[in-house]
Amino acid sequence: MAKEVTYEEIVRNLKNRIYAPVYFLMGEEDYYIDRIADYIIDTVLSETEKEFNLTVTYGADTDVANVINAAKRYPMMSEYQMVVVKEAQSLKRIEELAFYLQKPQKSTILVVCYKHGSIDRRKKLAAEIEKNGVLFESRKLKDSQIPGFISSYLKRKKVEIEPKASEMMAEFVGADLNRMAGELEKLILTLPEGARRITPEQIERNIGISKDYNNFELRSALVEKDVLKANKIIKYFEENPKNNPLQMTLAILFNFFSNLMLAYYAPEKSDQGIAAQLGLKSPWQAKEYMAAMRRYSGVKVMQIIHAIRECDARSKGIGNPSTPDGELLRDLIYFILH
Structure with missing residues (x-):
């Protein structure tokens, strides 16, 4: 079985402009799927290039033939063109993408966002993705991992959080990482000028959780x-x-x-x-x-x-x-x- 690629590895390669012809992003946790897809959309093409070279479609509104046809096009005045399929779990006969992936267009970056589940890694589609691109599974975090997510998220923002404050947020928000990120952003915005540390008192004031009764x-x-x-x-x-x-x-x-x-x-x-x-x-x-x-x-x-x-x-x-x-x-x- 191929080694599973991590979120950090994908982002590191993207920052170094090392691109794959396909990114198949699947799993129960939406947060990492959305972050990777947004990062690719935001950074690979300039705003001018996006006008002619970015196609975004939804699984329920298209079919595999249209996705493949879009992916086979050549870029206009750009090194790459990008095709993004959101809500790909609604794309019928998705396994037929395997035919395109046997020889994907090198100038196309195909991003497939398959949420609330995963494809069968034993099937041909998964094998072709792993051979020629990136197959990423975004799993739900365990409760014990949520404080670690909070600390890592805030560290990237150059903000610290006290352990008790982290536990309070983990308990209040739970494993919904998109909601957690939103709540953490609110806390960052409410920090006093010059402060870079989130405390239980701040959470009590701004989120509505009692620091003593929780x-x-x-x-x-x-x-x-x-x-x-x-x-x-x-x-x-x-x-x-x-x-x-x-x-x-x-x-x-x-x-x-x-x-x-x-x-x-x-x-x-x-x-x-x-x-x-x-x-x-x-x-x-x-x-x-x-x-x-x-x-x-x-x-x-x-x-x-x-x-x-x-x-x-x-x-x-x-x-x-x-x-x-x-x-x-x-x-x-x-x-x-x-």
Whole structure:
């Protein structure tokens, strides 16, 4: 199997003006597909060249024959012409592109944006793309990878973010990277003049997340078995249900305790060992798991995971016709802490 190309490799080659005749961008995560396609459109051709040498079409509005005909044209007063097919997952009989890709036009850059899924890498189309161009799969990030994405995104903007602030953003926005990028841009714009560091206080002011009463702090209270702090947070959640939906809290707790269960099986019970076992970007992210392992037994963690699933089912009306979300969460947190 061919080595998978990364987003960073593609962008590096594009910056060095090393172009491929085809870029097939596919996968569940729109963000990287959009970034690569936009970068190619923005940088390969000048504005004047784009007038005659840029064709943008949509999969639902065209067919393979038209795409191939466009790709076979020669550029006008330019070294390259570009054909971009957006929403290519709607392009019927897309596998027929393989015939063109056997001998692609060297002066054409064909960009195919295939979202919400992937083509079969075992089929001829994938083989021809890998032989003559770039086949890129944009995968959804795991929850543990989102803080790393936040830090990397801001680093490119020459902005830092405090770890707690990063966790707050990861919890609030989740794995929607396009939305995350938009929220981070808003935060950059609201930085005071000369400031280059995002803090929890700034997020509280501009995004509307409480720096003291959020799922990140609830998780921390559970790790420390701080009953008073946990009860204050769930009372705040009950009073502000719109900003703190139960389903989001349950998802975060389930993810944490599921990872904690996996941590017990790490060959090396250290920050580095736990980080490697859970696929965390840096050892400091493992510190909460190390602390939780000292306070919760493996049997208790299994019971907690079962209780979270049961709470989720009851919140959806299964075996529970009337108990409000606030009461369900209170009962769950009591069970976790006692």
